[in-house]
Amino acid sequence: MSTQMIAAPAPGVFWQRPAPDEEPFLTLGQEVHIGQTIGIIEIMKMFVEVQADRDGIFKLYVIDNGESVPMGASLVELEGA
């Protein structure tokens, strides 16, 4: 099993949840598939859905909810399949 990261496609504020009062997109041990939304980046008053670019098992959010991220930063750690 290898550890893999999903990178931020744009800089901005990272949100783990679709809305403030909702559960995070991912929970520990969940299977993640290519194209699945794993979080949101808020930039220039727009919301970018970040989608998984690989399959894997969700391990953790590297970036806290509401934390700023530079472009290319690791957002999510997956256990590779």
Next chain:
Amino acid sequence: MMQIIMPGLQTLVQDSGRDGYYALGMPPAGALDQRSYTLGNMLVGNDSRAAGLEFAFIGPTIQFQSDTVIAVTGAEVTALIDGEPQPMWASVPVKNGQTLSFGPMTRGSRGYIAVRGGVDVPKLLGSRSTYQNVQFGGHMGRALKPGDVLPIGTQIHSEDGHADRIRELDPKYLPSLDSGADLAVVTGLCNYRFTPESVQLFFEANFTVSHEANRTGYRLIGPALEFVERDVPFGAGNDPSNVVNLGYPLGSIQIPSGNEPICLLRDAVTGGGYVTFGTIVSTDLDALAQLKTPDTVTFTSVSITEAHARRRYAHNELAQIAKSLKYPWALETEREETQ
């Protein structure tokens, strides 16, 4: 024709801008990084004011419905035709049915797609650029959406006898795309409102690009600046940063309440009652357009004479590039066209 499969984050039809309507409150819009946009048109042999696409951070996916030639310039990004990586800053032939897509952007923040013949949306007030804030120009006044179909025009340079030539930019002309930029500023009209210490501080400080950085303006985070005491003149607001309304030049820096300078760009309001500390020299706006949060900015004070010299230098460099690409560039003609 080109069909938008995925629009990317914010992809807009832009050109050299809608100059001449500032007095109506209409900012020019147009490509934020004019140099990258212009070089794209040179690479595909277009009229220098032909419209192209500008995208921010995440590139679009576009299927071409005719044979054409494209060039991708601006931010560093992997351009793919049917999944095969293509060179940036070069003309790339595309066949009917082929699809252009993009990998992740690695440096800079805005990419440009030039297509031979230009994107043929209707011209409004002499330009095809999109001014999103009032939904004017471009393709229906807005960013592209999936399913949009854009016609390709005939804005090919009439004297370009090298249409089918593969053109490639000499790497020495590539933009730096560094994560920091030192920008030349001509001070005025309202720098007199700040204390001499604050004026000095402005030119010594490191500013950070905030999340609020878009085509309207870039808000910067840095030290607070202080104003000199005054009696509020008739017609000005009560905040120390208020003045009697004046025009905001393209690239002007306003500092509301002395906090967080805002560099006004091509979609900004054209006038108002905030102090303008100074104006960024036009040729440095291209580098600013490629910055993103949390990149850094410093400012250097220059005279008007120095600003003009920098513009001449930039124009001369464009002429040199045109020559190296065998592109029929004539600055005098460009000037006539924009008047």
